[in-house]
Amino acid sequence: MMNAPEGFRSGFLSFVGRPNTGKSTLINALVGQKIAITADQPETTRRPIRGIVHRDNAQIILVDTPGLHRPRTLLGERLNDIVKDTYSDVDVIGLTIPADEKIGPGDRWILDAVRTVAPKTPIVGIVTKVDKVSRDQVAHQLMAVHEFLGGECEVVPVSATKGEQTDVLIDVITGLLPEGPKFYPDDHVTDEDLNTRMSELIREAALSGLKEELPHSVAVEIDEVLPNPEREGVTDVHAVLYVERPGQKSIIIGKDGRRLSRIVHRSRLEIMELLGTNVYLDLRIKVLKNWQSDPKALGRLGF
Structure with missing residues (x-):
C-alpha cells in the first residue's frame, strides 16, 4: 500500500445486474482499456476481474463478477458462491439496469440477494445503454430505478460505449468510498x-x-508462451480451447475451418496489443466431456 494525500478515498466496487446489462463494457470504459471480455450472450464473465480507476483524489478497484443467476450446474453453483463472497467484501455495489428494458423479477431477485449478503453496503443505481433510447425513456427509467431502490440511493444514467456520464458515475462512487491508502x-x-x-x-x-x-x-487454457526460436520479436502462444461435446467442436471450427481462422485472427490481434510483440497463435480444440459438472476438470481450469 502507498501513502496518499489527505482526504484520499479508496475502496472496492462491484457491479451486479442481470446478465448482459453492460457490466463488462462499463468496466472497460471506466478503466480506459479492455479488461473484461464482452460478448452478445449472457453470462460471459466467469471470474472477478479487478480493473483499477485512478483519480487524483481516489482509487476505485472494480470487481467484475458473473451475473447472479439460479444455478443449473456445479459450475453455476461455484460462480454464485464467488459472487456472494465478493458482495460481502466490497465498499460500494453498482446495480446495472439497462435503459431499454423494464425492471423485472430478475432485478428484484438480485437486489434481494445482495441486500441479504451485504445489508449495510451502499448501492448506486446505474441505468446503462442510455444511447439506445429517447431522453424521455431515460427520465422514466431513472424514476423507476429510484423507486425500485428506494431511500437515499443515487441513480446515474450512463452510456459506456459513448463514454457519457462515466465521470459523473466515478464522482458519485468516490463520494461513497472510505478514506484510505492507494492499494496499487x-x-x-x-x-x-x-x-x-x-x-x-x-x-x-x-x-x-x-x-x-x-x-x-x-473454456480456454494457455499451454505455454515462448519466444519463437526462428523469428526474432515473435512470441509463440500455445492454447487449448475446451468444449463439452463433439458437436460444439464442429461449430467452433466452422465450415472449411473458417470460424476457427476468424477466432485465431481476432484473438491474435488482441494478444499482440496486450503483449506489445508480434504473435504466432497456435490454438487447438479439445472435447472435455461435461467439464462444467466435473469437480476435477473445474479445478484444472481454474474454478
Missing part, C-alpha cells in the same frame, strides 16, 4: 495475470457471433 501503483490497471487475460481474449473471440451455444461450454 498509478500505472496498474488490473491484477489479472497475462495468461488469464490472453485466455479470456481467445474465449471472447470464440463466443463472438455464437447465438445458440451456451458460452459456459467454452
Whole structure:
C-alpha cells in the first residue's frame, strides 16, 4: 500500500445486474482499456476481474463478477458462491439496469440477494445503454430505478460505449468510498495475470457471433508462451480451447475451418496489443466431456 494525500478515498466496487446489462463494457470504459471480455450472450464473465480507476483524489478497484443467476450446474453453483463472497467484501455495489428494458423479477431477485449478503453496503443505481433510447425513456427509467431502490440511493444514467456520464458515475462512487491508502501503483490497471487475460481474449473471440451455444461450454487454457526460436520479436502462444461435446467442436471450427481462422485472427490481434510483440497463435480444440459438472476438470481450469 502507498501513502496518499489527505482526504484520499479508496475502496472496492462491484457491479451486479442481470446478465448482459453492460457490466463488462462499463468496466472497460471506466478503466480506459479492455479488461473484461464482452460478448452478445449472457453470462460471459466467469471470474472477478479487478480493473483499477485512478483519480487524483481516489482509487476505485472494480470487481467484475458473473451475473447472479439460479444455478443449473456445479459450475453455476461455484460462480454464485464467488459472487456472494465478493458482495460481502466490497465498499460500494453498482446495480446495472439497462435503459431499454423494464425492471423485472430478475432485478428484484438480485437486489434481494445482495441486500441479504451485504445489508449495510451502499448501492448506486446505474441505468446503462442510455444511447439506445429517447431522453424521455431515460427520465422514466431513472424514476423507476429510484423507486425500485428506494431511500437515499443515487441513480446515474450512463452510456459506456459513448463514454457519457462515466465521470459523473466515478464522482458519485468516490463520494461513497472510505478514506484510505492507494492499494496499487498509478500505472496498474488490473491484477489479472497475462495468461488469464490472453485466455479470456481467445474465449471472447470464440463466443463472438455464437447465438445458440451456451458460452459456459467454452473454456480456454494457455499451454505455454515462448519466444519463437526462428523469428526474432515473435512470441509463440500455445492454447487449448475446451468444449463439452463433439458437436460444439464442429461449430467452433466452422465450415472449411473458417470460424476457427476468424477466432485465431481476432484473438491474435488482441494478444499482440496486450503483449506489445508480434504473435504466432497456435490454438487447438479439445472435447472435455461435461467439464462444467466435473469437480476435477473445474479445478484444472481454474474454478
